[in-house]
Amino acid sequence: MPQAVLYDYYRSSAAYRVRIALNVKGIEYESRPVNLLESAQRSDDYRALNPQGFVPMLEIDGLRLTQSLAIMGYLDQRFPTRPLLPASADARSHVLSLALTVACDIHPLNNLRVLKYLKDELGEDQEARDSWYCHWVSEGLAALEALSAPRSGSFLFGNNATMADICLVPQLYNARRFNVPLDPYPTLLRADENAAKLEAFEAAHPDRQEQAQ
Numbered sequence: 001m002p003q004a005v006l007y008d009y010y011r012s013s014a015a016y017r018v019r020i021a022l023n024v025k026g027i028e029y030e031s032r033p034v035n036l037l038e039s040a041q042r043s044d045d046y047r048a049l050n051p052q053g054f055v056p057m058l059e060i061d062g063l064r065l066t067q068s069l070a071i072m073g074y075l076d077q078r079f080p081t082r083p084l085l086p087a088s089a090d091a092r093s094h095v096l097s098l099a100l101t102v103a104c105d106i107h108p109l110n111n112l113r114v115l116k117y118l119k120d121e122l123g124e125d126q127e128a129r130d131s132w133y134c135h136w137v138s139e140g141l142a143a144l145e146a147l148s149a150p151r152s153g154s155f156l157f158g159n160n161a162t163m164a165d166i167c168l169v170p171q172l173y174n175a176r177r178f179n180v181p182l183d184p185y186p187t188l189l190r191a192d193e194n195a196a197k198l199e200a201f202e203a204a205h206p207d208r209q210e211q212a213q
């Protein structure tokens with residue numbers, strides 16, 4: 001097994017994705033906390049490693065990998081057992097489109113730096129910021145529900161957890177923190193409930209991380 005170091009923050013949903021993927025692959029790793037609330041991601045030391053100033057970043061195989069979906073793609077190719085994506089071109093494209101709906105269309109609008117900009121630069125109050133969050137997350141989750149429902153099973157695609165569920169679970173964790181109503185999304189809730197029964201997902205939960213203690 002390779003030595004792996006994850007630059008991590010327990011409540012970062014992008015880092016949470018990578019924790020799940022590492023667990024699915026059975027890769028032990030050292031979690032190296034980057035405290036986002038203290039802006040450690042913007043420190044010169046961290047930016048020297050990752051100029052974008054984001055977590056997650058994974059050091060593995062002598063490489064320094066960034067972007068959670070690219071990291072998961074690397075892990076999937078390098079450790080093909082327990083695949084994160086289906087084999088057929090059709091199913092693979094479908095699962096990736098679900099994962100990207102979360103990672104590209106929902107998550108970036110609600111990132112810490114965006115919420116901070118609304119507050120610090122545009123002077124938006126808590127109510128306006130919560131409304132922004134709720135609007136974009138709800139719109140995105142509604143799209144994800146509609147896209148995933150026809151081919152869903154216990155999980156977003158069929159009966160095995162995939163990269164789509166790995167993106168979904170952290171996003172729902174985040175949505176609950178902001179009290180976004182989730183009842184309109186039965187497919188998403190079913191997948192989330194089934195994923196919570198899997199050790200790989202459970203062990204990656206923010207509450208289970210040392211930083212949460």
Ligand SMILES: N[C@@H](CCC(=O)N[C@@H](CS)C(=O)NCC(=O)O)C(=O)O
Pocket residue numbers: 011012013014015036041053054055056066067068069103111112113114
């Ligand atoms: N597209 C990136 C997003 C990474 C990202 O947005 N990370 C957030 C935490 S979830 C972050 O580091 N934010 C720092 C900031 O907003 O200043 C990925 O999937 O890895």
